[in-house]
Amino acid sequence: MARAQGSGGKLKIAAVEMWQVEGTIESLWMEPRQSNAQPGHIYPEAQPAYIEEYNEPKPGSRRQSRYYLKIKTGGGVEGLYGPIDSEAAVVVHRQLRPFLIGKDPLAVEKLWDQMYRLNRHSRRGHYMMGISAVDNTLWDLRGRYYNAPVYRLLGGPTREKAQVYGSTLGFSVAPEPIRRRCVQLKEEGYRHQKWFLPFSPGHGAGGLKKNVEIVRNLREALGYEVDIMFDAFSGWDLNYSIAWAKQAEQYRPRWIEEAFAADKIESFAALRRATSIPVASGEHFYSR
Secondary structure (H helix, E strand, O other): OOOOOOHHHHHOEEEEEEEEEEEEEEEEEEEOOOOOOOOHHHHHHHOOOOOOOOOOEEEEEEEEEEEEEEEEOOOOOOOEEEEHHHHHHHHHHHHHHHHHHOOOOOHHHHHHEEEHHHOOOOOOOOHHHHHHHHHHHHHHHHHHOOOOHHHHOOOOOOOOOOOOOOOOOOOOOOOOHHHHHHHHHHOOOOOOEEEEEOOOOOHHHHHHHHHHHHHHHHHHHHHOOEEEEEEEEOOOHHHHHHHHHHHHHOOOOEEOOOOOOOOHHHHHHHHHHHOOOOOOOOOOOEEE
């Protein structure tokens, strides 16, 4: 493998390319899909229907279009990453690509810091997502350069196995369908399941009661040897979350995830103090 190219014998970035890949994917799909709670559901006209039927996934094909990032060097070493959101792809192509040409691709930490300092809007949003796409691509390039998997470059393995959970995004959470599906996952060997709560403050007290009943139905069907986790998709507020937690604690949920928008740090801290249920978040945080 060529390890030196360009001026001074150093590896240099020669091209930053955005690839759009289109095709048909064969996968399991279900209709109708139960929508989970979302911030906009505080408005009645935005609230989706509550799915009562058992929506078993069925095989089908769908057209998809995805963006991938490839960074090439003059020495023939390349890095690839994706898929990337189209908004972040625009940032990479228009703003980060000109900066990266001619840079040392192995200076991963330095390049991240320089990209972060390059734009006053770098702290979050699509610009940060663009930085992340470049960073991941450069780590892939670095792994290929050193002929080692990236996990070894990051410190090496710490375990031989990783626990997984069964995700139920889109499945009905009505009493009969949820019991059937959760038992099916348990029989398939999943000791952890994550369910998506469909009701938010905009649904009033009746919706809150149904969100608690979902927890109760799962616990009664599964017993206590299976962990059940819940995702509110940033659709709640603090008072609603505390009210749900106080009623759901007796069923020992493993966690409540993304109860609020990512910038509501005070609400996450207050919920943590108010309940014994672990509070999970971070999916939509940016930087440290």
